[in-house]
Amino acid sequence: MASVKNIFIPDRYVNQIVPTNGFTTLLTFFTSASMAFLIVFSVAMSFAADRLARSWSDSLANSATLRVSAPTADLDSQTDAALHVLSKTKGIASFRLLKAEEQQALLEPWFGPKVPINNLPMPRLISIEEDENGYDRVGLRLRLAAEVPSAVLDDHTRWREPLIKAAYRIWFLGWLSIGLVFFIVIAMMTLVTRAALSSNRKVIEVLRLVGATDQYIAAAFVRKFAFRAFFGSMLGAFIASMTLFLLPPEADQNAILTGIRLEGLEWSWLIVVPLSFFVLTFLTARISSLSILKSLT
Amino acid sequence: MESVAYSYGEELLSDLNISISQGSFYFLTGPSGSGKTTFLKMCYGSLIPTSGKLSVFGKNLPGLSRDEIAFLRRKTGVVHQDCQFLDHLNVADNIALPIMVSARNSLSDNVNLKELLNWVGLSHRSKALPPELSGGERQRAALARAIIMSPDIILADEPTGNIDWEMSQRLIRLLIELNHMGKTVVIATHDLNLIRFTKASVQARVLRISNKSVQLAGSDL
Numbered sequence: 193m194a195s196v197k198n199i200f201i202p203d204r205y206v207n208q209i210v211p212t213n214g215f216t217t218l219l220t221f222f223t224s225a226s227m228a229f230l231i232v233f234s235v236a237m238s239f240a241a242d243r244l245a246r247s248w249s250d251s252l253a254n255s256a257t258l259r260v261s262a263p264t265a266d267l268d269s270q271t272d273a274a275l276h277v278l279s280k281t282k283g284i285a286s287f288r289l290l291k292a293e294e295q296q297a298l299l300e301p302w303f304g305p306k307v308p309i310n311n312l313p314m315p316r317l318i319s320i321e322e323d324e325n326g327y328d329r330v331g332l333r334l335r336l337a338a339e340v341p342s343a344v345l346d347d348h349t350r351w352r353e354p355l356i357k358a359a360y361r362i363w364f365l366g367w368l369s370i371g372l373v374f375f376i377v378i379a380m381m382t383l384v385t386r387a388a389l390s391s392n393r394k395v396i397e398v399l400r401l402v403g404a405t406d407q408y409i410a411a412a413f414v415r416k417f418a419f420r421a422f423f424g425s426m427l428g429a430f431i432a433s434m435t436l437f438l439l440p441p442e443a444d445q446n447a448i449l450t451g452i453r454l455e456g457l458e459w460s461w462l463i464v465v466p467l468s469f470f471v472l473t474f475l476t477a478r479i480s481s482l483s484i485l486k487s488l489t
Numbered sequence: 490m491e492s493v494a495y496s497y498g499e500e501l502l503s504d505l506n507i508s509i510s511q512g513s514f515y516f517l518t519g520p521s522g523s524g525k526t527t528f529l530k531m532c533y534g535s536l537i538p539t540s541g542k543l544s545v546f547g548k549n550l551p552g553l554s555r556d557e558i559a560f561l562r563r564k565t566g567v568v569h570q571d572c573q574f575l576d577h578l579n580v581a582d583n584i585a586l587p588i589m590v591s592a593r594n595s596l597s598d599n600v601n602l603k604e605l606l607n608w609v610g611l612s613h614r615s616k617a618l619p620p621e622l623s624g625g626e627r628q629r630a631a632l633a634r635a636i637i638m639s640p641d642i643i644l645a646d647e648p649t650g651n652i653d654w655e656m657s658q659r660l661i662r663l664l665i666e667l668n669h670m671g672k673t674v675v676i677a678t679h680d681l682n683l684i685r686f687t688k689a690s691v692q693a694r695v696l697r698i699s700n701k702s703v704q705l706a707g708s709d710l
Contacts, residue, residue: 403563
């Protein structure tokens with residue numbers, strides 16, 4: 193307990209007992225800053241992927257599109273028949289026929305603006321929104337097959353699921369990256385502690401000679417590294433938050449980049465990351481140093 | 490010590506039987522490599538006997554935990570030939586080190602660092618770094634550090650090995666003064682002049698290590 197107290201109580205001696213090694217100090221500080229930066233970014237990416245997956249899932253789960261592709265002469269009658277079937281189907285909250293301008297807008301990314309779709313054999317598209325009970329997909333398909341053979345019901349399952357899977361994969365990779373970064377932090381602290389203890393053998397000998405316990409010696413080393421890592425990770429988290437602020441607005445971005453940001457309680461990660469660094473470096477350095485000191489007779 | 494032996498693979502000391510009483514003054518002599526330093530290191534728990542029973546302050550050393558050995562060292566003042574300081578701390582901080590590591594957060598009322606520095610003649614060098622000190626100054630600083638916790642026993646390993654005769658006399662006078670205060674002093678040395686000089690002022694006994702064992706030397710010294 194006394195050694196834990198030594199970590200937090202300002203003590204000029206505990207601070208000074210381990211000589212400052214500029215290189216190790218800087219290495220610990222900047223590595224922690226870099227790792228914290230990566231963690232905050234991975235967290236933001238994971239949350240963005242999670243939001244994206246949920247948004248796709250929610251917005252497309254209750255909607256479907258009915259495509260009516262028939263020869264031009266039959267197109268109007270087939271469309272009317274399809275609309276009639278939909279109006280008689282339970283579980284459908286609303287449906288509407290897409291206007292020519294809306295269909296033109298859908299084609300714009302591929303053919304550019306002002307496509308003369310009136311001259312093209314374009315199918316008719318009907319957007320369907322189901323109510324909270326949902327409709328019988330199999331039954332609707334059977335009725336459409338009987339009454340409107342040219343109609344194809346697309347409930348978006350085919351392309352919605354891979355997109356959601358991809359988004360969740362990105363979410364998982366984000367958290368995996370965070371785990372790996374924390375693993376690297378543990379490895380780094382173990383190596384730094386080992387290097388510091390072996391390059392300060394004389395300091396350890398003197399401290400033991402004057403009656404210092406292993407806990408006291410470990411505390412002197414741990415204190416040095418834990419605070420360096422804490423301040424470094426604070427800097428990294430701060431730079432990451434600034435970078436997130438400075439990312440271009442959503443309208444200027446594409447695909448997965450949309451929404452890489454922190455929202456609401458997610459900002460608490462800017463505090464959680466440095467604190468996690470402190471706890472992790474404290475525990476790693478303490479366990480490593482006590483184990484090394486035990487082996488030094 | 491009862492039948493104490495120490496081996497570094499090859500046996501260095503064997504069948505040591507000796508009892509050092511409180512307030513006594515001992516010299517430990519013997520040729521280089523005979524085991525004087527090993528003897529002293531066993532006394533302050535830096536080395537654990539390979540066999541036998543070694544009691545310090547009534548506690549059997551081989552049975553003590555690492556923490557208990559650390560506490561034992563706080564009651565034992567050690568002066569090395571090479572002094573062993575933290576070179577990045579000044580003399581005053583080095584001398585105060587035992588106090589600081591003993592979980593006391595500041596110098597106690599019983600210990601006056603200034604008086605101690607004055608006693609060893611280093612008041613003017615308190616802010617100097619150890620590498621800036623002369624050999625004699627380093628030994629006196631080491632002595633000050635060794636006694637700052639008011640230990641019951643002072644173990645000195647060749648304390649005058651690197652200093653001139655005048656400085657050796659000065660250091661030994663300090664140790665004699667400590668002995669007069671009731672402290673036990675054990676000095677490992679092969680300097681016969683130093684032993685003769687000391688015996689003129691204090692009832693000092695001489696232990697000689699030869700053939701792996703320790704014997705009380707006669708009055709021929």
